[in-house]
Amino acid sequence: MILKVVTSNPGKVTEYREALSSFSIDIEHTRIPYDEIQTSRLEDVVENGMEHLKASGLTDFIIDDSGMFVGALKGFPGVYSAYVQRTIGNAGILRLMENEENREANFQCCIGCNLKGKDIVVLGKCDGMILKKETGTEGFGYDPIFSHDGKRSFAELPIVEKNRVSHRGDAVRLLMKEIEKVV
Numbered sequence: 001m002i003l004k005v006v007t008s009n010p011g012k013v014t015e016y017r018e019a020l021s022s023f024s025i026d027i028e029h030t031r032i033p034y035d036e037i038q039t040s041r042l043e044d045v046v047e048n049g050m051e052h053l054k055a056s057g058l059t060d061f062i063i064d065d066s067g068m069f070v071g072a073l074k075g076f077p078g079v080y081s082a083y084v085q086r087t088i089g090n091a092g093i094l095r096l097m098e099n100e101e102n103r104e105a106n107f108q109c110c111i112g113c114n115l116k117g118k119d120i121v122v123l124g125k126c127d128g129m130i131l132k133k134e135t136g137t138e139g140f141g142y143d144p145i146f147s148h149d150g151k152r153s154f155a156e157l158p159i160v161e162k163n164r165v166s167h168r169g170d171a172v173r174l175l176m177k178e179i180e181k182v183v
Ligand code: IMP
Pocket: 009, 064, 065, 066, 067, 068, 081, 082, 083, 085, 086, 139, 140, 141, 142, 143, 154, 166, 168
């Protein structure tokens, strides 16, 4: 089975390729821009994006919208994670978190999958914390400042290990349970 992963982020493609290889699903990286609506729910962004892509004739694809939600910042950057990463970046988040004792944060990943004419939407989650400084060179985005175990950042984990514990890995496992019902 081949699924097109529609994203401009090569880091996500690498993670999907690794996570789905054990299910004998091949990944085709597809770059088609689609509108991301401004809303407070990742699911709404994904469902809207799926409608846009289906209307353009695309089938058998995956899109994902992810965000990092920081407790002490009342869930910010959340659905604004891409914009915040592009503007203030990891250094900006660390500045906002200076002198903050509560480091609790979570990552969420909403996957939308169109397969054999059916739509599946799942939400994966990973609880963790914001580190005090950037660490590690793997991964992408907020990986250097987020840790699931309070010891190593996501950017210090080999990809197989990140997929085992991450929001995207969680979402992929939920997706596979749903795909099994379709195929
Ligand atoms: P989007 O899903 O591509 O809109 O991602 C939102 C923002 O969160 C982007 O800046 C991504 O780099 C970041 N992001 C998404 N997933 C991850 C991840 O697994 N690790 C670190 N940052 C991520």
